[in-house]
Structures are given as structure tokens and as C-alpha cells.
Amino acid sequence: MGRITLTDIDRAYGKVKILHGINLDVGDGEMLVLVGPSGCGKSTLLRLIAGLDRPTSGRIEIDGADVTEVSAAQRGLAMVFQSYALYPHMSVRQNLAFGLENIRMPKAEVDARITEAARMLEIAPYLDRRPGQLSGGQKQRVAIGRAVVRNPTAFLLDEPLSNLDAELRISTRAELAALHKRLATTMVYVTHDQVEAMTLADRIVVMRAGKIEQVGRPLDLYNAPANLFVAGFIGAPRMNLLQVKVRSASATEVAVEGPSGLAAVIAANGAALKSGDDATLGIRPHDVDLSPGGAGSVEAHVTLIEALGPETVVHATMAGDEKMVAVLNRQGLDAGDRKISLRLNPERMHLFDSAGLRVPSL
């Protein structure tokens, strides 16, 4: 079992409030990813769960037991640190054994667990080396191994991939996902990289400035971001956000108009909107395509074309200096073609009101 419940968690350092009323429920066996820009409080939240830090107020429960005042060692959790935090003066084997020796586990079982973890993480050949003699990827495995041997209620991972190079990050990410599948243990994973969040998470928690912006399954966040921040944060390249005016609104559809002759009718519950309101229209770059022009298309001026191979990223500017990025899944766009017409897929449009909150889709 590894159910973690956070209730009304606040954390302040002196007068500076880092976390504001966090409520979160992590299900047993779930991979929950905390994501947000740096300084949003996600690492602090993880340290609170770990017990390395105490909340100013609020309650932390693990499997129903209140552990708010319980020390880190007694919570039965294991943590993987961003810097790996391997003990540099101990061999890999001693690193793995340290936590087990501290709970006076019999030597035979310590050895058995280390052997098993080393086999699973393929670190058996380095067991007698010091961390200083390992590459970044190997250190990462040892750090995960140190958590695995503890057989914890839940794993806490603090940006575990951020010190790896791009290629290794992708392969380690896949291994982590496989590990989670095999162990079926609760994992709370902190990252600032939304791609990691999307690929690994059962559920994603998007945080900003000490508050939870949205919690949900990755595709739910992608398809129905609750507010402008989540819309901009999840998905790469970022969602295009255009300032528009509401022309008419009803409980079934909202008509908006924007720069460069943009006019669209979106199937959304606009009961709370009225004509003339400011709003923001969101459209993902992948939902923008070239059009031959005419009604329903917008004019834009190309500023940059990035040919990535499978797709071409077009950066363009619309009237009123609004930026527009389109991702076209084809090659051979003429770089000299400075004026283009773009079609925005109305079924994939997101509408946000003047407060930045999503206008619910139908």
C-alpha cells in the first residue's frame, strides 16, 4: 500500500509563503508527476512528503496514518535526489547497503536485496566501484537502486533525469516507466520538463507559485487545460494564445473575432460570457494548417521556418503583433513564401475567459 494524502498543506519560510493550501491525494501504485516552472514549490512539496521538512500547517497521511510529525526515516519512503546524493566515500554496494544496515537487517537479506536490485538495474559490474568512478547514467541507476532495495511504501523522485544528457534521459525515462510498471509502487515524481510529465505520469499535477493549477491525466490536461497557465505549460511547442473579443455567446456556442480577420465559432458553454468581453483563444500548433485562403482563414507573415524532418515548424506574425506557430507534418515549404494563409481547426480551439479560466467545451 502506498496511498499519500495531503490536506491543506502550507509552508512558509519566515514571511515568504512557498506553498498555499495544497490538497492532493496520491493513489496506491500511482505515478504522480508534479510539474511546474522552477520556484513553484514542487520540490518543497516533495520534501514535505519525504519528511525532510515540516509543513507550517496541514496534514500528511500515508495509508491513512497521520505522519505529519513522523521523521523521514520512520515514513518508509525512499527518495532519489536530483544530484543523486550518493555517498562518495562508499562503494556502490555500501551505498545500497547503508539504509538497510541502519535498520539492522540481517546480512544475508541485505546481500539478497542488493543482488536483486543490481540485476534489475544492471549495475552488478560496478558494485565495488566508488560513485566517482561511474558515469552519470550509472550513478542514476545506483541512486534508483538505493531506493529500490529499501522496498519502500512509495518512491519520491526529485528531478532524477535533469543531470543526464538528452539521449540518456529518453532511455532512462523509458526504464523508469518500466520499473514503475514492474514494482507497481506509488511514485511521486518532480520535474520541470512537461515531456517527462506527459510520458511518465498516470496523473499530472501542474503547480505554479505554490498552488496547484490542475490535476489530471496527461491527455486530459493536454486536451482540456483548466486555465491559461496549464494551456501554455503543457504541450510543445506552446499553445498559440490569441487575444479575441466575444461577438456573441450562448450556452452551446461562442463566436469570437480576433486579429487578421480571425473569426471562429467554438462549441462551448458561454453562458457566463457576453458580447464584447475580452477572451483568449488557444490553438495548438499542430492544429494549425496552411489554407488556400478565403473565408475562415487568417493571414500571417512568416518570420522563421524550422525544418525538423518529419514536420516543419512555421513561426509567423499576425496583425497586432500576435505570434502564431504552426507545426505542419510535411516538408518542402518554400522558405521564400513570406505571406501565408492559415486555417485554425475550430474543433480543437480552446477558449479562456478574461480571468484566464477555461470556458467549458461541450
Add this chain to the structure above:
Amino acid sequence: MSGVTTFLTRRRGGRSWHWTDIVSWLWLIGGLVIMFGPAVWLVGSSFKTPAQLAEFPPTILPYVSQQASVEGYDTPLPLYSVKLPDGSTRIMAELRRIGIVAQMVDPKAPKDIVKVNIADRQPVREIGFATGNYTEPFVHFDFLHYLRNSVFVTAMATLITLLTNSMAAFALSKYKFRGRDLTMLVIVGTLMVPLSVILVPLYSVVSAVGLLDSLWGVILPTVATPTGVFLLRQYMLTIPDELLDAARMDNASEWQIYWRIVLPLAAPALAVLAIFSVVWRWNDFLWPLVVLSRKELYTLQVGLNTYAGQLNVQWHYILAMTVVTMIPVVLVFVFLQRYITSGIAGTGLK
């Protein structure tokens, strides 16, 4: 050999001597003489007999008068180079001296006694070592006793210094508590208080707890050093806090974190402090002199002082034993100088 020559005659820029080459040489040679000269003189003098120590002008090397056995005399006689009235110089042995006249005899013709004014003769000398300066204190004095006391004081004081200072440094570097910086400031501030200022109160304290005239009375007041706390704290600040957090997650108690994580990782700084502590405690003179009054408890430095009596200073023993007491410290510097420089660089101490 040619490598050495090339090295020694290496000059700035081209082939000719630049004035900075000459200044560098003068500076280096001058430095060598100033720094090393007294040490050489000390070692040289430690092998001299009391009579030779009193000689003026002094010599660097120890000499002894040459002696020769002369037929018809039981004891060997000292040899002199004598300038005879006819202008020739001969090596002669002295039989006895009366006033300013010495009776000399040629070893090859022991029958003819010649009277010579003492101004006309020079002793014939060769380099010789008065090794008795070294062996006598070992055999007849308490030198070994003093050595044992010194070793005990140095070893115990260093061990306790390392333990207490590292514990203080651990708390001051790894725990956040109210007044931490002030505590650190106060500890470092005690660097400015010299021993002579606190000598009397310290004596009262040591006397009150009954440690007077015991080696522990020498050891305990010296173990808490602000330098050590500062040096170790600065080093421990560089140990990442994540390691401590990792250990906490690994069920380590705070003591285990200190003993198994922080202490091994602070080993380089501990080595530096150990070196400093050994040198300080070994060379300590004033405080042991104040605390110890029984002779069998004297440390080496205090023991050396016993050769200086009120009326008579046995310089030859003092010099020889000074050399002996210097040996451990010199060895420490020779073998561990790398750590000493890094330690000094790390703390910004003198």
C-alpha cells in the same frame, strides 16, 4: 647533471643575464640563509663541547682538538701548530701550560721540551662530533620520560581536538538554529584572545577542578580551538545537504550522519587540523610550564628548560635536545606539507 645545470642557469628571456635574474638569485639565497641558517647553526652547535660553544668567534661546524700519543706520556696530548722563533712552523704536543708559556714537545722527538709563548701557537683541530650531548640526556636524565609525556599529551589532545571541533563544526554548518551565526562569531572571536590574557583565570579553573599537576590539565584546556572549528566548518559547508537528506531517508540517526557521512567526507580538513594540533601541542611551552610542577610529568619543552639552571646553563644539552624535539615537527612538515598549504589556503590563517 646537465639538467640541474640547465635549471640553475635558466634565465629570463634570451641568453644574457637580466637584472631580475640576479635579484631573484640574491633574494632566494638571502632567504635560504635567513630561514635555514639558524637551523644549520643549531644542529652544528648541538654537537659542540661546552668549551667550544663558549668560543668566539663561533663556528658553524663542531671541531675537536687533535691529540696524539707521545712516547713517555700516559695520556694523549693536544696538538698545536707552533710558530718557532726561527720562522718555521711545526706540529707539537703540549705538555703543560704555565701562565702565558706552554711547554711543548715534538711527538717525533719526545725528549726535547720547547717553551712557547701561547700567542705563537694555534690548536690543530678537526671536525668531530660531541655525541655525548645526545646520549647523556637519554642515559642519565629524564629525557625519555619527558618524551613519553609529550607524546601522550600530543596524541590525546589531538584526538579530543578532532572529535570536539568536528562535532561543533557539524552543528554549526549543518543545522539551522537561532543564534548559530552569533555562536560562530563568538567562537572565531576567541581567536583574538591570547593565552597570556586568560592564563590566570584558566589556572584558577584548572586548579579548582583538581587538574593541576596532571597531564590532563595540560590537555583539556587546549582541545577546543577556534581555528579548528572554523576550518572544519568551512569545509563541511561544502558537503552537499542532499547527502545528509539521503542519509536521513536511509534511516540514519543524526549521530550516524555525523560519524559515517560527514566525518569521512571531512577527512582532508581533519588531516589539516590534526597536523596543526600536533605541531601546536608538541611545541607548547607556557601552559605546560604553568600547570606541571612535578618533574616526572614534564613535557619535552618544559623538560628542556631544566637544563637551564639558575647559575649554570647546559647549552650543549639544550641544543642537542632541541634538535631531538624538533625532529617530529620537521617530519610532519616534510611529509604533510601539501595538506598544510591547502589547510592554510582553506582557512586564510597566517
